[in-house]
Amino acid sequence: MTHDSRQARWENRTEAPLAVASLLYLAAYAVLVLASGLPGAGRGVCLAVIFAAWAAFAVDYAVRWRLSGQGLRFVRGHWLDTLVLVLPLLRPLRVVHVYEAVQRRHGKPRLALHARVVTYAGLSALLLGFTGALAVYQQEHAARGATIRTFGDAAWWASATLATVGYGDETPVTPLGRLIAVGVMLCGLALLGAVTGAFSSWLLQVFAREDDERPPGR
Structure with missing residues (x-):
């Protein structure tokens, strides 16, 4: 099995879960910023969701880097993914790709x-x-x-x-x-x-x- 096919299978399997993680990250960050009177336990939950989601993003990036077999060329060729890893608030933009994934799975015209x-x-x-x-x-x-x-x-x-x-x-x-x-x-x-x-x-x-x-x- 080639690097490209393994990477494509990984991306197809993780795209939807990571999209959910992106929305959870954004929701937790929004609550943390907007809820000024949030108790300590609530802040802890929000921070836990934020760090767990970012950890999932980091694992996904590391696995795709490993499966690509490109070494440092992967970083240069996927500069947007690298930027999103550094600035995870941009990660919810990946949600727009879920539509494409669903359409491909069901064989519907885009x-x-x-x-x-x-x-x-x-x-x-x-x-x-x-x-x-x-x-x-x-x-x-x-x-x-x-x-x-x-x-x-x-x-x-x-x-x-x-x-x-x-x-x-x-x-x-x-x-x-x-x-x-x-x-x-x-x-x-x-x-x-x-x-x-x-x-x-x-x-x-x-x-x-x-x-x-x-x-x-x-």
Whole structure:
């Protein structure tokens, strides 16, 4: 059995459980950040879920690295997975791949390319907006001179930033908050570019099909 086939079998078996672990990680982190009056036992449970989920991510990364047989080339070729391991808050973005896995198992036709791009971009924007708002709120709400005081402020800021609008009424003031803001800005530009490119490609295909169907001489 080749390295690729063993790695593919591992990924097919672990994709759904890791997606659940990703959602549990995000839920535990959200409770930890938003529930200010959480008792010590509740905080302990949230931290246990967070560390257990991260341990599952680390084991998955190590196993896939081992099965690939690529050595350090695996790190260079899977830089996004490496980044997600370092910044596990981005891990819930992997949830968008569960749809593909379910479709492959049931042999059902997938959505068209343009529909998949728009769907995945929309899901990614929602997850990135929520995680970005959580992370910024955690860093900013108690900082001196902060304009992001509530989670509602953080959600509004994340929406404006992802949409590349940037009203400037809510801005991070801490160094880590600004670093998170840079990441959200880059993700917003990437998502906007993906959706715009997919929509432009769809329009070109529609116009080309109309030209092909038009009678000669018109």
